[in-house]
Amino acid sequence: MTRTTEQAKMDAGGQSSHNAGLGFATRSIHHGYDPACFSNAVQTPVFLNSTYGFESVAANEAAAALGGRLYAREYNPTTEILETRLANLEGAQAGLVVASGMAAFSALTLSLLSQGDELVVHKTLYANTLAMVEQAFPRFGIKVVAVDLADPSGMDEAITDRTRLVFFETPVNPLSRILDIGSIAERAHARGVKVAVDSTFASPALQRPLEHGADIVLHSLTKYINGHGDALGGAILGDTETLHTLHETGLRYITGAALSPMSAFLILRGLKTLTLRMERHSATALAVAQALQAHPAVAWVSYPFLDSHPDQAIARRQMSQGSGMMAFGLHAGFEGARLMMDGLGLITRAVSLGDADSLIYHPASLTRARKRLRKDAHLADGVGEDLMRLSVGLEDANDLIADLRQALDVL
Known part of the structure; x- marks a missing residue:
């Protein structure tokens, strides 16, 4: 397949001319890819090859001199x-x-x-x-x-x-x-x-x-x-x-x-959907954080765009929205966190974050478990045994709040 000059500019990391001045959401969908350069495929092709052939020894040497488009670890x-x-x-x-x-x-x-x-x-x-x-x-x-x-x-x-x-x-x-x-x-x-x-x-x-x-x-x-x-x-x-x-x-x-x-x-x-997702994550997380902060079983909530957050001024200067991540702790401490998490019906207990699904985990429980394998395992500085990390997903805010409330109400 012959690659056009426009695609070559994109490959080099340059701004393509037809993307110049476009907004973030538009560039997250289009930047760096021209369908015309790939048989007009609207979606980016998946190149599964592990190596690349060359027309001649000289062409091989030229590719190596440019930083190695020889093998899939180096270029795809x-x-x-x-x-x-x-x-x-x-x-x-x-x-x-x-x-x-x-x-x-x-x-x-x-x-x-x-x-x-x-x-x-x-x-x-x-x-x-x-x-x-x-x-x-x-x-x-x-x-x-x-x-x-x-x-x-x-x-x-x-x-x-x-x-x-x-x-x-x-x-x-x-x-x-x-x-x-x-x-x-x-x-x-x-x-x-x-x-x-x-x-x-x-x-x-x-x-x-x-x-x-x-x-x-x-x-x-x-x-x-x-x-x-x-x-x-x-x-x-x-x-x-x-x-x-x-x-x-x-x-x-x-x-x-x-x-x-x-x-x-x-x-x-x-x-391609990052802008929309981050808007939804952020709006829902703020509502969830406010609901948690109002519950009598909750001792503290850390969410960047809450008025109570100590770094709110910096957050609003650096970030356009608060994202979907928060931490909170309960008056009932370590055991209360475990009991509350086991009572959740909608929110998934899992260690990752940023998914469409809301995910929650308790670092102290995992650290205690890891000590059986690694005696030097410990919580990071500032992370208490009551802390739970919640990654707010894309579900309806009211459903997430209801799930958290019913799990907290038993404490």
């Missing part, structure tokens, strides 16, 4: 369209998609950090990210410094001449606290250090960290961007030079964690 047309579209939506120069959110974090850090380097992180991290920085990085000679980035001034002492990267999530998993991207980036950049933000809880529909000064954005595509609970994926988005490094080292020979073309297709499909 379906995944490339996804990379181009995500980069455009985040306002990034380039993107890399990989097999999972953890693969994205691994590719980022293991490509940019070496023995003797230091990484500054927020004190509260996703459980598996926390396990990696606590257990794996010390083995590789990488020092991790945990700081409460809610007060960015704490970075002044934490950053040294060996610091190469500052990494944090916002909204923070599972607390739904909000960190000030601009303030953190300003202090890091003053010391010549790059900033990477995991924006999974918000998605680019609600928050674009590069617009606030971050250098790199990470996503677990498994969550809101896919939105249907049927594919794993991760993404790293940023400047062309950094992303070239991540592709040529992190993906090619450090992790090898290539995203499958079928998963890329499913994520592209989910991306």
Whole structure:
């Protein structure tokens, strides 16, 4: 199949001329793909081949010199369209998609950090990210410094001449606290250090960290961007030079964690409805959070757009809506959380998030269970034994509120 100049521009990550100036929702459906270049197929084709043939030895050498369109781990047309579209939506120069959110974090850090380097992180991290920085990085000679980035001034002492990267999530998993991207980036950049933000809880529909000064954005595509609970994926988005490094080292020979073309297709499909879904997730979550806050069995609720949230001002400055994630705790504590969760009839007990289905889980119960296998398993800093994380789905708000109320009323 002959590829047009227009498609070549898209493959290179450029803005196609007929997409220039279009809105976010429109670009989430169309950017980076021209049906005319693919036999007029309206939906993106799934390229399942594992390698690529060449017309001559010279053509093979030319492809290798351009960064390796030789093998499916290094290049796939379906995944490339996804990379181009995500980069455009985040306002990034380039993107890399990989097999999972953890693969994205691994590719980022293991490509940019070496023995003797230091990484500054927020004190509260996703459980598996926390396990990696606590257990794996010390083995590789990488020092991790945990700081409460809610007060960015704490970075002044934490950053040294060996610091190469500052990494944090916002909204923070599972607390739904909000960190000030601009303030953190300003202090890091003053010391010549790059900033990477995991924006999974918000998605680019609600928050674009590069617009606030971050250098790199990470996503677990498994969550809101896919939105249907049927594919794993991760993404790293940023400047062309950094992303070239991540592709040529992190993906090619450090992790090898290539995203499958079928998963890329499913994520592209989910991306087309991202704007609508995030509006519904956010509106329903706010209603649910308000209902939980009013229930006498509930001790506290953390949702970014609640008036009671300590970071509401930052959230409204950085995010267009509050997303579908919240945390809450009960006066009855650990045992009350277990009893309440077992009483739910509609909301599913599951550890993921960002699906059409509402999902809830209790980190403390899982951590106690994991201690049987890993004695060093522990909750992230700031996560109490009463905390439950709720991912509000796309169901009717009244039905979700009714399910929560009937489960809470027995306490």
